[in-house]
Amino acid sequence: MTGPDRKTFEAAATWYVQFQSQSPTPAEQHAWQQWLNGDPSHQVAWNQMEQLQRSLGALPQDVTRRALSTTQQRRQVLKWMLVLGGSGYLGWSVQNHTSLGNVWADYRTHVGQRRQIELADGTQIDLNTNTAIDVAFDERQRLIRLRDGEVLIHTGKRGEHLPFYVDTRQGRVQALGTRFTVRQLPDSTRVGVLEGRVDLAPGDQPEHHRILTAGESADFDRRNVLTTQRYGDVQEAWRNGQLIVLDARLGDVLDELARYRSGTLHCDQACAGLRVSGTFRLDATDAVLANLKATLPIQVKYFTRYWVSVTRTG
Secondary structure, X not given: OOOOOHHHHHHHHHHHHHHHHOOOOHHHHHHHHHHHHOOHHHHHHHHHHHHHHHHHOOOOHHHHHHHOOOHHHHHHHHHHHHHHHHHOOOOHHHHHOOOHHHHHOOEEOOOOOOEEEEOOOOOEEEEXXXXXXXXXXXXXXXXXXXXXXXXXXXXXXXXXXXOEEEEOOOEEEEEEEEEEEEEXXXXXXXXXXXXXXXXXXXXXXXXXOEEEEXXXXXXXXXXXXXXXXXXXXXXXXXXXOEEEEEEEEHHHHHHHHXXXXXXXXXXOHHHHOOEEEEEEEOOOHHHHHHHHHHHOOEEEEEEEOOEEEEEEOO
């Protein structure tokens, strides 16, 4: 059998983009299944879409939450997926896409993977799920570039006479003898301090910098450092493969779980406000979903292994 033609692959990509933007209705699910069963090439094309997602992880959060909101933006994402899926390999232009360019990072993790590295100065860095960093040490500075994801950094003693920086899309974080986390969000950077101090400097207005001390966390964008929050060991539980929550919104819990599994995990508004407490394993998200289903008035639907929808019952 010959492979799917462009029209078939475009149809598969259209279904994919549509379901990424919102959970399918029963009618849409039925129509998709009919299309899938209509020709063997349809299944081949769909398998390519899922293989692409397994290889690259889920679409970036800023794409799935914002970029699929208009017809024009959805067409852009569709074009991007057609180029990648249709070509069968990643070309040099992939580096122009923020998350796809991560394949060239010095160190990286895939969705659901965690990793610890030690640098030449003794600095230990834990990389959380779907994270990518570059390391640039020279005679003037020790610099980490956080491309995507989240890191826990314990700065090393060797070379401590050199300043230690973490650059993100929003600005610069300077470590002042410390242990801290940095997370790249779609439109901001989140920093939490476990030991010592850090200095946050927004990229466009570095004079608006702020120093955080142990037990504090803050987000910052390119102009300002936002409200300071409390921060503690619970927030770094991911290092041990755990998500610990106390009276949290179900929608927020599912957003966190979604970071550790490939595909789409959709939560409707009717159940997003349900309250959840517990300790959950990040390497067993299907088991976590089953446990939530058993204790909350929700239904968990698996359209495919990579397509899960959570809705309220009753």
